[in-house]
Structures are given as C-alpha cells and as structure tokens.
Amino acid sequence: MDIVEVLKHTSPALFLPELQATDKTAALAEMVEGLVSGTSIQNPDTILQMLQSRENLGSTAVGPGIAFPHGRTLAVQRLTILIARSGKGVDFDSEDGGPTHLFFVLVAPPQDSGHQYIKSLATLIDRLQDADLRAKLREAGDYESFCAALKGV
Amino acid sequence: MHPQLQLLVALQDMDQMIRETEESREQLEDLGFKHEGLANLKTAREDLAGKIDPSLASWYKRLTARFGHAVVPVVNNLCMGCFANIPSSFVSKTNVDKVQKCESCGRLLYWP
Numbered sequence: 001m002d003i004v005e006v007l008k009h010t011s012p013a014l015f016l017p018e019l020q021a022t023d024k025t026a027a028l029a030e031m032v033e034g035l036v037s038g039t040s041i042q043n044p045d046t047i048l049q050m051l052q053s054r055e056n057l058g059s060t061a062v063g064p065g066i067a068f069p070h071g072r073t074l075a076v077q078r079l080t081i082l083i084a085r086s087g088k089g090v091d092f093d094s095e096d097g098g099p100t101h102l103f104f105v106l107v108a109p110p111q112d113s114g115h116q117y118i119k120s121l122a123t124l125i126d127r128l129q130d131a132d133l134r135a136k137l138r139e140a141g142d143y144e145s146f147c148a149a150l151k152g153v
Numbered sequence: 154m155h156p157q158l159q160l161l162v163a164l165q166d167m168d169q170m171i172r173e174t175e176e177s178r179e180q181l182e183d184l185g186f187k188h189e190g191l192a193n194l195k196t197a198r199e200d201l202a203g204k205i206d207p208s209l210a211s212w213y214k215r216l217t218a219r220f221g222h223a224v225v226p227v228v229n230n231l232c233m234g235c236f237a238n239i240p241s242s243f244v245s246k247t248n249v250d251k252v253q254k255c256e257s258c259g260r261l262l263y264w265p
Contacts, residue, residue: 046162050170053167053197056193057189057194062184072170074263118177118181122184125184
C-alpha cells in the first residue's frame, strides 16, 4: 500500500494541527473527540477505551517524536485515520523518553479482511523514518501541505 | 447504549486485540511495537468480563466460539453477521432497555 492509498482514509476534518493536551490520557481523549467531530462516528467512549487498552499493552510511541495509536473497534465501520500534532510535545511513554509531536491514529472495524490498517501502519512507519520529512510535517502550515510533504511532492 | 452492551462491545474489542497480538505479534514487533502489557491486558479482560451479566456472558462465549464475533453492527437495518433484516421496532423506545439479539442468528446487535 502506498502513502496515497493511506491518505484516502483521512480528511481535512481529521487533522488536528495543535493539540492542547500535554499528557497521554488527555491527548487520547482530545484525539478521540477529533475523530468523532470529524466523522459520523459515535460512541467515543468505546474508541477511547480501546485506544487506552492498546496503550496499556505497550506504548504506540515507537518512532522519534511519533506515535501511532491504533486498533480495531465495533465503533467504526471503515478504516479511519486522524492526524494530530503538538508543538509542545506530549509525554506519550515513548521508548526514548522524549516528547511526542506527531500522531497518526488508526481505527479499523473488526472485519478488515485485507488487514488494511496494519498495511497502513507499515506504510506510515516506513515513510516516517525520514528525519527531514518529520521536520517538514511539524512545520507544515495546513492539511494540504502536510499531505503534500507526506507524498513527497 | 445499554450499559451491558457497552461492556460487551468493549470486551469484544479487547478479545480481538488479544487475539491479534498473539496471531500477528511478529509482524507488529517488526514495526517496532512492544507488547509487554499482554498479561495485564488479559487480567483487565477478565475484570471486564466479570461485570457482565452471567447469562449474557455465557451467550457471548457461545457465539464467539461459533462465529468468531458475538456482537455485530446493524447497518441499513441488516444484521452484519447473517444479513437478516432487523425490524426497525428493535430500536424503538420500548426496546432500548435490553440487549437485542438477531432473531435469525442470535448474535448481539449494536447500532454504530
């Protein structure tokens, strides 16, 4: 799956350019609120509980300054990706102990036969190995320039 | 949503997370994810299951063994487990106080 395919699962309404939260619990709640307000998804409590369970399994802050909260839940009917950013950084229990500035939240329905969300995760993680790209994404002025940087155009 | 259905949905999400972690562990760890909390997640799962009415918990267990998923969404008045039509009366005010089952397959119904 290429990055263009991955970006089909997000939208300008699912882009939070500046998170207010600075701790993990509040950041997850803010991102779930963004998911609900940017889509027709209901039952935020169900999504939040799933994402919290996933974090209890092990932090999803696996890249330098990046986290990928993810999982499957009945609360969504299709793969949905929310992108969030924090200038201040969030303490997200990252492996290197540093603050997390970029978030890609992937929520998928239970039946996701092609494992699209794992493929999307893999594509994003691979793409975000590039330190220059990460710097561009932190500085991108809006959703369009953020996506353009991700696509490398 | 009925509180018991909320618990059942959370339980199914958790069961799927546990199953997927066990089945795709190598693939997920290749991506950098760690799963050191798996034992704690299983404990949390048991705690959650303990809050569910025993008859519903038993029904959930039987359906999961049979179909893989016990709770399914209703989309366009169809059970997404067996595609039987779900009468619109199932979501009427008189029925919101109980957990609904598909009359055809018995799966527990969730309106996303």
